[in-house]
Structures are given as C-alpha cells and as structure tokens.
Amino acid sequence: MGIRVHALRCANCGAPVEDPKEQRCSFCGVYLLRLSRLELATIDGKVGVFRSLRPLYLAFIAAAVLSVVLIYFVFFDSLSETLLVRISPIWFLLGVVGTCGLYTEKAVKLVLAQKAETLQDGLIKGTASLPLLLRLLVGLIFVAPRLLINLNKTSSPFWITTTTTAVWAALLYLFLVGIFPAL
Numbered sequence: 001m002g003i004r005v006h007a008l009r010c011a012n013c014g015a016p017v018e019d020p021k022e023q024r025c026s027f028c029g030v031y032l033l034r035l036s037r038l039e040l041a042t043i044d045g046k047v048g049v050f051r052s053l054r055p056l057y058l059a060f061i062a063a064a065v066l067s068v069v070l071i072y073f074v075f076f077d078s079l080s081e082t083l084l085v086r087i088s089p090i091w092f093l094l095g096v097v098g099t100c101g102l103y104t105e106k107a108v109k110l111v112l113a114q115k116a117e118t119l120q121d122g123l124i125k126g127t128a129s130l131p132l133l134l135r136l137l138v139g140l141i142f143v144a145p146r147l148l149i150n151l152n153k154t155s156s157p158f159w160i161t162t163t164t165t166a167v168w169a170a171l172l173y174l175f176l177v178g179i180f181p182a183l
C-alpha cells in the first residue's frame with residue numbers, strides 16, 4: 001500500500017531507524033519524517049530517501065486554474081447560478097490538493113535541508129515568504145489536517161494532502177447539501 005506511513009529509514013541519509021519512537025536520525029541528526037511508500041525511493045544508491053511528487057501537485061494546480069478559466073470566463077454566461085455554486089468545489093478541491101501537496105513537500109525539503117526543526121516548523125517557514133493574504137489562505141487550508149492529524153506521527157505530504165482534501169470535500173458537501181439550499 002502506498003499510504004502506510006512509516007519511518008524505517010531516515011529520508012535524508014537512508015540510515016535504518018532502530019527505535020520507531022526516535023524523533024531524530026541517530027546517524028545524521030535530521031528530524032525523522034514518516035513518509036508513505038509512494039514518497040520513498042532509492043536514489044544514488046541510498047535506500048528509502050524522499051521522492052518528491054511535485055509534478056503531480058503542479059498538475060492539480062494547473063487543473064484548478066484551467067477549471068477557473070473555463071467556469072468563470074468561458075462558460076460563465078451559459079451556466080445557471082445554482083450550477084455555478086454546485087460546481088465551484090471542483091476548482092477549489094483541485095487547488096487544495098495542489099497547494100497542500102506543494103507546501104507540505106516544501107516543509108519536508110526544509111526539514112531535510114536542516115532548515116526546519118520539525119514538519120510543523122517547516123510548514124510555518126515554508127509559507128513565511130507569502131503575502132499576508134495568501135499566507136492566511138494557505139494557513140486556513142491546513143487547519144483541517146492540524147486538527148485531525150498528528151504531524152509528529154505522519155509527515156507524509158501525500159497522506160496529509162489526501163486527508164485535508166477529504167475533509168474539505170466533506171465540509172463543502174455538507175454546506176452545499178445542508179446549508180446552501182436553505183439560504
């Protein structure tokens with residue numbers, strides 16, 4: 001399974017992890033990341049090091065932008081208001097996958113470069129250069145995983161992104177089915 005999260009090896013140097021409760025690699029000192037199998041690869045002879053899924057997340061961002069263009073600029077006049085509301089989760093959720101994936105991977109890279117102490121620290125540092133409004137928006141997207149996922153036990157961008165998107169999809173569904181028709 002791609003989703004099982006583990007830290008059998010340090011994602012930085014590939015050294016085996018002796019105690020699964022260890023916070024840091026006893027060999028190189030880097031914070032131990034709990035990544036999914038999808039995100040681990042053998043690179044330059046090192047087993048179990050971080051493999052970025054960045055092209056996948058960039059494709060989701062591109063799909064989100066394309067949906068916005070199609071919905072609001074190309075087909076806007078031919079869509080009813082109700083339909084517009086109903087299909088708005090499409091671009092939003094595509095955007096959540098892309099944004100969450102890119103910023104959690106950025107956090108992982110900051111940890112591996114020893115520029116962040118933990119994944120949480122990497123998320124804060126990774127979004128620090130954004131303009132305030134965007135930073136708030138990205139922060140808002142991450143509220144869901146922080147409430148549901150223990151980032152010390154799971155630091156897999158893939159798993160965090162999947163959970164975050166599922167939470168947002170459920171919230172939007174509740175809103176569109178339960179609250180919006182009553183407005």
Ligand SMILES: [Zn+2]
Nearest residue numbers: 010013025028
């Ligand atoms: Zn290491």
